[in-house]
Amino acid sequence: MKKIVMLGLAAALLSTAALPAAAFERVGDRKVIVFGGRQQVPVIDPHVRYDWSIRMMQQSLYDAMAKYNGNPAKIEPWLAQKWESSPDAKTWTFHLVKNAKFHNGDPVDAEAVRYSFERGLKLNKGVAWMLKDVLDPSGIEVVDAHTVRFNLKSSYAPFISWIPWWYIVNPKQVKANEVDGDYGQKWLTENAAGSGPFKTKRWEQNVLYELVAADDYWKGWPQGEKNRPAGIIYKIIREPAAQKAALQRGEADIVEGLTPDDYDQIKSTKGIVVQSHAGMTTFGIKFNTQTGPTKDINLRKAIAYAVDYDSFVKVYNGAAILETSPFPQGMQGHVDVPERPKQDLAKAKEYLAKSAYPNGGIELDYYHVAGLEEARRIGLVLLDNLSKLNIKVNVTPEQWPNMVAKGSKPDTAPNMTSVYVTPISTDPDAVAYQYHRNAWGQYFAMSHYDNADVNALIDKARTLGKWEERAPLYAEIQKKIVADQPEVFGMIQNRRWAHRDYLKGFAFSPVRFTGEVDLYPLWIDAK
Amino acid sequence: MVLFVGKRLVLFGFMLLGLLTIMFLITNVAPGDPAKLMAGQNATQDMVETIRREYGLDKSLPEQYAVYIGGVLRGDLGRSIVSTKPVVEELLRYFPATFELVLVAMGLGILIGVPFGMLSAVYRDSWIDHATRIFSVSGVALPAFWFGLLLQLYFAVHLEWLPVSGRLELITPPPEPLTRLYLIDSLLRGEFDTFREAFQHIILPALVLSFPCLASILRVNRAEMLEVLQSDYIVAARANGIPAFRIITVYALKNAMLPTLAIIGLRFGWMLGSTVLVETVFDWPGIGLYAVQSALYSDFKPVLGVTLLIGFCFIFINFLIDLAYGWLDPRLRTQ
Numbered sequence: 001m002k003k004i005v006m007l008g009l010a011a012a013l014l015s016t017a018a019l020p021a022a023a024f025e026r027v028g029d030r031k032v033i034v035f036g037g038r039q040q041v042p043v044i045d046p047h048v049r050y051d052w053s054i055r056m057m058q059q060s061l062y063d064a065m066a067k068y069n070g071n072p073a074k075i076e077p078w079l080a081q082k083w084e085s086s087p088d089a090k091t092w093t094f095h096l097v098k099n100a101k102f103h104n105g106d107p108v109d110a111e112a113v114r115y116s117f118e119r120g121l122k123l124n125k126g127v128a129w130m131l132k133d134v135l136d137p138s139g140i141e142v143v144d145a146h147t148v149r150f151n152l153k154s155s156y157a158p159f160i161s162w163i164p165w166w167y168i169v170n171p172k173q174v175k176a177n178e179v180d181g182d183y184g185q186k187w188l189t190e191n192a193a194g195s196g197p198f199k200t201k202r203w204e205q206n207v208l209y210e211l212v213a214a215d216d217y218w219k220g221w222p223q224g225e226k227n228r229p230a231g232i233i234y235k236i237i238r239e240p241a242a243q244k245a246a247l248q249r250g251e252a253d254i255v256e257g258l259t260p261d262d263y264d265q266i267k268s269t270k271g272i273v274v275q276s277h278a279g280m281t282t283f284g285i286k287f288n289t290q291t292g293p294t295k296d297i298n299l300r301k302a303i304a305y306a307v308d309y310d311s312f313v314k315v316y317n318g319a320a321i322l323e324t325s326p327f328p329q330g331m332q333g334h335v336d337v338p339e340r341p342k343q344d345l346a347k348a349k350e351y352l353a354k355s356a357y358p359n360g361g362i363e364l365d366y367y368h369v370a371g372l373e374e375a376r377r378i379g380l381v382l383l384d385n386l387s388k389l390n391i392k393v394n395v396t397p398e399q400w401p402n403m404v405a406k407g408s409k410p411d412t413a414p415n416m417t418s419v420y421v422t423p424i425s426t427d428p429d430a431v432a433y434q435y436h437r438n439a440w441g442q443y444f445a446m447s448h449y450d451n452a453d454v455n456a457l458i459d460k461a462r463t464l465g466k467w468e469e470r471a472p473l474y475a476e477i478q479k480k481i482v483a484d485q486p487e488v489f490g491m492i493q494n495r496r497w498a499h500r501d502y503l504k505g506f507a508f509s510p511v512r513f514t515g516e517v518d519l520y521p522l523w524i525d526a527k
Numbered sequence: 528m529v530l531f532v533g534k535r536l537v538l539f540g541f542m543l544l545g546l547l548t549i550m551f552l553i554t555n556v557a558p559g560d561p562a563k564l565m566a567g568q569n570a571t572q573d574m575v576e577t578i579r580r581e582y583g584l585d586k587s588l589p590e591q592y593a594v595y596i597g598g599v600l601r602g603d604l605g606r607s608i609v610s611t612k613p614v615v616e617e618l619l620r621y622f623p624a625t626f627e628l629v630l631v632a633m634g635l636g637i638l639i640g641v642p643f644g645m646l647s648a649v650y651r652d653s654w655i656d657h658a659t660r661i662f663s664v665s666g667v668a669l670p671a672f673w674f675g676l677l678l679q680l681y682f683a684v685h686l687e688w689l690p691v692s693g694r695l696e697l698i699t700p701p702p703e704p705l706t707r708l709y710l711i712d713s714l715l716r717g718e719f720d721t722f723r724e725a726f727q728h729i730i731l732p733a734l735v736l737s738f739p740c741l742a743s744i745l746r747v748n749r750a751e752m753l754e755v756l757q758s759d760y761i762v763a764a765r766a767n768g769i770p771a772f773r774i775i776t777v778y779a780l781k782n783a784m785l786p787t788l789a790i791i792g793l794r795f796g797w798m799l800g801s802t803v804l805v806e807t808v809f810d811w812p813g814i815g816l817y818a819v820q821s822a823l824y825s826d827f828k829p830v831l832g833v834t835l836l837i838g839f840c841f842i843f844i845n846f847l848i849d850l851a852y853g854w855l856d857p858r859l860r861t862q
Contacts (some may be wrong), residue, residue: 204622205617444568
């Protein structure tokens, strides 16, 4: 008996003996890059859903006619080598490259583009909102095998800014996998029919997603054929501490979800690089402008002048910049609005005196997403700042779905809600429209802001074809919004990733979502 | 016996129906619109309606309930709005991982808890007893996620003995499924390297999960052993010169195991439900993680599915424990 026990113990110890330090994952001679991310990728159908992790995969598996690249982000030709629009921005013609092919060898032609846009519009999911108001499937015209024309229902200058998010699928593959006229939705959930630099390999939900590089990718590889990776493994690592551990051990080459303190601590670690870049995700404290005490513009101004804005940056250990207008700094058409409130207690009291609550004595709710530590800490800053105006703040954590539900109607929207908003195009319409009356009900419009002049300016600006005509309108829109103070304009936090120093080719572009990385140019420079 | 089992089964069905009804109501009165969440942040109202129709969320609550219960009776637990897949398919995918983790954790709990409970009773108020008391109190008191992170930092990052998370190394393909329990499948397939990897990956999460259970088993077993060791029949056995080892392991332990068995049953169900934290910390792809991810998106069909499955397991295991009581205590059989 004793012998058996001893043998068992020895076997257990032997099997748990020190693991070799993690080396690069390899397939043959080529290395596999491991990305540690918090969020799963339940669906990769490019016309059904998107968020940062889904889009990172879609961007790797599919191509669009154009692609956002660089900082500041610019739209570059991709499947389309060039395009032109009519002076009224109503007709857009795209000329496709001739060497692009899908992973199964089929050419990427104008019919594939037409089918993909038709599919996106008819499914009425995911990206459909971007174009459904201006584009009808019947308005997409195949001019020849490599030319496609979009005849819009009305003039729409921001049209081109959405093109990078409309990925082209192979119609033959999709139709071959249709079930009950579902446009291949079931099949495309975990399969791809694209022409992108990677193909799907292993798809273990909630565990990992493995992509393999397309050997004969039509656009070639920016890091050179010799250096390109064999593939990418996107591994789900939910806890920041576990992400940090995986990076330190070399089990992950790049991670996206560390805490601000972790990023600061790890950036001085040998062999690890922290990427920190100002994105376009703005943080604002949205006032309910339609009901409750915050309906009073003087109270809103008083609060905006009482806030200690520097604290917003301190919450991120300095890895953030303050907003200088409702539009993020990286956005086309952004102008600094000098009238934007800065902390000034005297002015705050002045506005409070003009409000319906000259002595304060009120309680205001501040909602933030439960578990978002930074938003909670900003609530505490607010609590402290507003106590000087004799205003009490109830800092309330709430689950995101519940917060969205509450904020969708003026009657239920909290007095103040902390909201992060990421515009997904560089066209200013993407931000301006958040302040349009038509945006009510959306999470970014929890202010339920309504100014007829602003609405009219937004409507007009999106119909003009020339940027020179649009730019002054957007400058005016920004000033008017600041004057009405529908929110406390906060900060733009840096987007951060930590990676091993042997990982090369990281290219930041602010228009991508939080956490999203362009996997195409990445490579490992080590033996 | 047949009547006993029959009665239990009917009760079993009613309990599950009650559980489902309560959970259905709770999940549906909770604020939050899953269709809106899935449609995306910028989706228009008609896009939200498209999704609502597709998943039957446009129907009234009683209609949704009737459709859901009808589906459950046919073995259809609905479709996840996040993954778009049938919940049954996903439970079959995730449950084996949880089951394997709980089995190993329970094994650890029993293998450590019972002998140490026994030892601390036999050597009452000695250093062994004090050490096991401290050990078991910390087992109940330590939060699982914190303990898990500590173990990760020490054994995975500092010592580099064990992996941080997951069930296997990234490049290792899972063994061809037979039972979907990697430890068993890899052994049956003769893939010993995979077995070694799977074993290394399960040690830390199983240890964290087993800790509170181990502590309860240890304390209950100790208390019962103390009581049994003072019984007349044990005194008689000693007087008859039966060796102490035999008295403790055969005569005393069997009777002391009755309440311990009840605790094991309860803890098994508890473990299934409490894998949530452990699975999150160790990225263990089981039903706990699946339930949490679904709840975060207000995707309630998977939450209901997981609840039903855990409820089923909990009731079933307690049913087995009832039967085991009969085996351990002949008096219960005659009753």
